[in-house]
Amino acid sequence: PSDSTYDYIIVGGGTSGLVVANRLSEQKDVKVLVIEAGDSVYNNPNVTDTAGYGKAFGTEIDWAYETVNQEYAGDHTTIVRAGKAIGGTSTINGMVYLRAQTSQVDAWEAIGNKGWNWSALFPYYKKSEHFQVPTSYSSLHGSGVEYNPSYHGYSGPLKVGWDAEQLNDGLAQTLNTTYQNLAVPVPYNKDPNGGYMIGYTLYPKTVDAEKNIREDAARAYYWPYQNRTNLHILPKTNANRITWKEGNEVTADGVEVTFANGTTGVLKASREVILAAGALKSPVLLEHSGVGNPDILSKYGIETKINLPTVGENLQDQMNNGLKYVAKRNYSGQPDYVSYPSAPELFGNSTTAVANNVLRKLPAYAAQVAKANGNVTKASDLERFFKVQWDLIFKSHIPVAEILVEPSGYVYDMEYWASVPFSRGSVHIQSADPSAKARIDPKYFMLDFDLQAQAQVARFIREIFKTQPFAPMAGAETSPGYSSVPSNATDSEWAPYLTANYRSNYHPISTAAMLPKEAGGVVDNSLKVYGTSNVRVVDASVLPMQVCGHLQSTVYAVAERAADIIKGNI
Numbered sequence: 072p073s074d075s076t077y078d079y080i081i082v083g084g085g086t087s088g089l090v091v092a093n094r095l096s097e098q099k100d101v102k103v104l105v106i107e108a109g110d111s112v113y114n115n116p117n118v119t120d121t122a123g124y125g126k127a128f129g130t131e132i133d134w135a136y137e138t139v140n141q142e143y144a145g146d147h148t149t150i151v152r153a154g155k156a157i158g159g160t161s162t163i164n165g166m167v168y169l170r171a172q173t174s175q176v177d178a179w180e181a182i183g184n185k186g187w188n189w190s191a192l193f194p195y196y197k198k199s200e201h202f203q204v205p206t207s208y209s210s211l212h213g214s215g216v217e218y219n220p221s222y223h224g225y226s227g228p229l230k231v232g233w234d235a236e237q238l239n240d241g242l243a244q245t246l247n248t249t250y251q252n253l254a255v256p257v258p259y260n261k262d263p264n265g266g267y268m269i270g271y272t273l274y275p276k277t278v279d280a281e282k283n284i285r286e287d288a289a290r291a292y293y294w295p296y297q298n299r300t301n302l303h304i305l306p307k308t309n310a311n312r313i314t315w316k317e318g319n320e321v322t323a324d325g326v327e328v329t330f331a332n333g334t335t336g337v338l339k340a341s342r343e344v345i346l347a348a349g350a351l352k353s354p355v356l357l358e359h360s361g362v363g364n365p366d367i368l369s370k371y372g373i374e375t376k377i378n379l380p381t382v383g384e385n386l387q388d389q390m391n392n393g394l395k396y397v398a399k400r401n402y403s404g405q406p407d408y409v410s411y412p413s414a415p416e417l418f419g420n421s422t423t424a425v426a427n428n429v430l431r432k433l434p435a436y437a438a439q440v441a442k443a444n445g446n447v448t449k450a451s452d453l454e455r456f457f458k459v460q461w462d463l464i465f466k467s468h469i470p471v472a473e474i475l476v477e478p479s480g481y482v483y484d485m486e487y488w489a490s491v492p493f494s495r496g497s498v499h500i501q502s503a504d505p506s507a508k509a510r511i512d513p514k515y516f517m518l519d520f521d522l523q524a525q526a527q528v529a530r531f532i533r534e535i536f537k538t539q540p541f542a543p544m545a546g547a548e549t550s551p552g553y554s555s556v557p558s559n560a561t562d563s564e565w566a567p568y569l570t571a572n573y574r575s576n577y578h579p580i581s582t583a584a585m586l587p588k589e590a591g592g593v594v595d596n597s598l599k600v601y602g603t604s605n606v607r608v609v610d611a612s613v614l615p616m617q618v619c620g621h622l623q624s625t626v627y628a629v630a631e632r633a634a635d636i637i638k639g640n641i
């Protein structure tokens with residue numbers, strides 16, 4: 072294909088890239104090329120097995136990005152996983168399909184992104200979805216799964232439903248009653264995918280329910296359409312940088328790539344270059360293309376095309392921690408059960424005091440983040456965004472944490488994360504070589520509310536294990552254990568356990584943030600990179616703030632909307 076010209080080149084055949092490729096190639100007169108570093112995983116059992124979460128980790132389909140030592144989290148490095156395959160991270164993820172809270176998508180518009188609010192995005196969540204009604208497959212009977220028909224899409228490409236693992240256990244009801252019996256009850260939520268997430272729920276996954284195999288972006292958006300003559304995918308090919316037209320305007324005309332055989336070439340695009348390489352790669356590609364902070368680019372001999380210092384900043388992820396308990400019976404399979412408490416449920420009587428304390432600290436948080444990045448992002452902007460985030464947590468009461476009960480054998484694994492940390496980090500190049508590792512610094516646990524929330528969820532989990540009717544089903548807490556972290560432990564006494572044992576929650580976002588340029592944005596509300604006439608970013612990099620669900624549903628929806636923007640439908 073190196074001698075043909077395409078209308079659109081999409082860099083990254085992952086979750087978002089394949090959505091955009093599919094929708095653009097619906098137009099028969101438009102030629103689309105997808106450049107993907109990975110290969111087909113259609114028959115890879117580590118991908119297809121619905122009970123195989125984690126099996127692909129560390130294999131050739133995992134980028135396994137490594138962070139620098141995390142100075143606020145035990146000073147060690149950690150791995151951020153991401154899929155390297157046709158289908159991207161959707162081929163290795165946990166398949167959880169949970170969206171966001173209405174108010175937090177509305178906040179995108181409030182911070183300056185006109186047209187990006189819940190009511191604009193909700194139709195795109197549905198457009199991508201092929202909801203498999205639970206009654207159509209028999210394993211669900213008696214499981215208690217419920218849903219609201221109006222929240223779902225029935226004719227989209229992406230199969231969403233319940234797999235066998237989630238269903239065959241009476242534990243669901245026990246946990247529900249237990250959550251109702253907590254000091255501040257966590258209500259039952261019949262269907263969290265309509266914009267209201269608070270509560271305890273039985274959530275759906277991206278799964279082909281009849282075949283009981285993983286549904287990923289490739290199975291949904293690419294393989295059934297691979298015979299379209301105007302849709303091409305180039306696997307095992309690494310994009311190195313965008314190439315630019317001569318002239319005053321900054322206009323992309325192609326992408327320099329390294330093919331599977333090690334040779335290098337340039338592929339031409341007549342209309343647009345669309346970056347969908349993921350939040351830890353798209354900003355790196357921009358920097359290698361001369362779009363970024365001149366101080367960083369000049370270090371590696373890269374000429375600055377566009378002075379846009381916030382490329383790679385605003386990196387937001389969550390910290391994932393766990394507690395373990397003895398289970399008094401043996402569990403098979405991988406069932407899991409989720410709850411989303413809001414701040415009043417998590418902090419109880421202390422909520423107002425915690426809220427006031429955090430509010431007082433917002434200017435200091437903003438100053439600390441700005442100082443850490445050399446004032447590339449301005450403290451005044453950060454403080455404004457942090458206040459929006461504070462309002463979401465303490466006024467609109469978005470979920471402040473996600474808690475998963477994961478029984479396995481004779482163990483209850485309690486996995487959790489606080490939903491919206493304030494810490495902001497960065498990803499930047501540290502070499503002129505596009506194949507070199509980037510410098511990834513999420514700054515986990517930098518700000519003290521992030522630690523406080525993470526410690527409070529641990530205390531909350533301990534309460535669940537003291538509450539009927541669940542309490543007698545569990546034995547001792549084995550990790551960390553009360554002898555290691557006593558019941559009255561303060562946040563700083565929890566800190567060593569939390570920072571030694573956390574991992575990335577694998578939800579990196581915002582490294583090419585959609586925001587007004589003067590407020591630190593990299594792309595505008597049409598997802599176009601500032602200063603360019605025809606380069607867009609359509610992946611998780613553009614989300615300006617974290618969402619409380621899991622990322623994929625929102626990434627699919629944003630990419631669906633991006634395709635409509637590119638087609639001129641919006």
Ligand code: FAD
Nearest residue numbers: 083085086087108159160164165166167310610611621623
């Ligand atoms: P990706 O899907 O990662 O796509 C980027 C693509 O670009 C990849 O295919 C990559 O190989 C390719 N690429 C990168 N660099 C280049 C280059 N230079 N040249 C060519 N190609 C390149 N979300 C959920 O909703 N539910 C979950 O249960 C869940 N669990 C997760 C578990 C794990 C282990 C991980 C890692 C993530 C999980 N997520 C989950 C998050 C979610 O899957 C991702 O946020 C989402 O898939 C990201 O989509 P994307 O389009 O931004 O990037």
